[in-house]
Amino acid sequence: MERGVEPELAAWLDLSAGVAGDMLLAALVDAGAELEHVQSAVDAVIPDTVRLVAHEVRRAGMRALKVDVELLVTDQHHRSWSTIRERLESADLDEPTRRRALSVFGALAEAEARVHGVGVDDVHFHEVGAWDSIADVVGVCAALTSLHVSTVTASTIAVGSGSVSAAHGRIPVPVPAVLELVRGREVTSGGDGELATPTGVALVTALASGQGDLPSLAVSGSGVGAGTKDVPGRPNVVRVVLGRVVAGETGDTGGTARTGGELRPAPSSSVPADLELTEMVVLESNVDDLDPRLWPTVIDTLMDAGAADAWLTPILMKRGRPPHNLSVITHRRHRAPR
Structure with a gap:
């Protein structure tokens, strides 16, 4: 999402x-x-x-x-x-x-x-x-x-x-x-x-x-x-x-x-002139039924692919299921086509 x-x-x-x-x-x-x-x-x-x-x-x-x-x-x-x-x-x-x-x-x-x-x-x-x-x-x-x-x-x-x-x-x-x-x-x-x-x-x-x-x-x-x-x-x-x-x-x-x-x-005068600004997007997905031991590999793979940051948030879904919300900050070009 x-x-x-x-x-x-x-x-x-x-x-x-x-x-x-x-x-x-x-x-x-x-x-x-x-x-x-x-x-x-x-x-x-x-x-x-x-x-x-x-x-x-x-x-x-x-x-x-x-x-x-x-x-x-x-x-x-x-x-x-x-x-x-x-x-x-x-x-x-x-x-x-x-x-x-x-x-x-x-x-x-x-x-x-x-x-x-x-x-x-x-x-x-x-x-x-x-x-x-x-x-x-x-x-x-x-x-x-x-x-x-x-x-x-x-x-x-x-x-x-x-x-x-x-x-x-x-x-x-x-x-x-x-x-x-x-x-x-x-x-x-x-x-x-x-x-x-x-x-x-x-x-x-x-x-x-x-x-x-x-x-x-x-x-x-x-x-x-x-x-x-x-x-x-x-x-x-x-x-x-x-x-x-x-x-x-x-x-x-x-x-x-x-x-x-x-x-x-385009740079803004409110930031240093040598600082470039790039549009980023936040991509999120709820994932359950995944072996927790795989998450470090998933995070490392995302970072190697160009993500600016990635993290997990434990959540609680219907019927008490305990999945994770995976969040990734990345460049706009990596988002899925509409």
């Missing part, structure tokens, strides 16, 4: 034109996330600071939604990771939104720490510590909660090329923080300029459990979020596809995504 999981609502992100925090937020709002819910979450973290305004635009002829973060204050000082963490931990947020937002900023802090050679708690954010970037991160996390999304996967990330101006001067694209964030992920240039911002990439790498082509979904909705620039010949948008997971294709798979007919692991 195999333990399965119930189908759940999933979101797949099309990042073929790049990604920024406001683009991803707009795509989720366009897909049905309640803007009022998102605004309330942002206000809980940075009250009386920003106003979210959504309006339709066109990008290379494609209709899309643009969400502008309008500042209600003039203060845009840089903020440390510890300061942002304290705001998130003390804010009146639902736990899924809080947990996701902490994960995103934690990933950003780790990336910036590696870039600048400092401790994580000594990181001071520049652009990503501004009010609008905080609103983007909290807004995206709240939008996922509003849509009841529990699983996120994403396409290959277009990161761009060339150079861009930053707080420390002109730097190459992809910028150093983005390169740290995409360790182990698939990226492509996709065009000129900065197509993927640190905030956008942190949202993807922290929240997406896998990477690959559009998985098998019973599609229930979609959204298109616009970037600021209207680039001729290429819609500057992020697309999101929502749907119920088709059993056996994707879901909470421990960091895997279906691509080209295969399941492959």
